[in-house]
Amino acid sequence: MDKKLLIFLKKNKEIDLILMDIKMPNVDGYEAFTKIRAINKTIPIVAQTSYSFPEEIEKIKQIGFNDFISKPIDKEKLFLIVKKYMNK
Secondary structure, eight states, X not given: OOHHHHHHHHHOTTOOOEXXXXXXXXXXXXXXXXXXXXXXXXXOEEEXXXXXXXXXXXXXXXXTOSEEEESSOOHHHHHHHHHHHHOO
């Protein structure tokens, strides 16, 4: 994960929610999740994946993501997830 992004997250405390793609070119979402959690243990992180197999969903839960959404993203489901974490 890019060090500039981690510095950005440390400096910008107003970030309230992260939507994390699981499959990315340089680093996967699991590794990025772990690095973000090392600097911020409370920010909600929602996994986005087009691989909605039960094994993938279980891995997302075991790693500790707050939630997940399947791609292609249904905007109504996305709005519900955002509402869930922004109303706390």
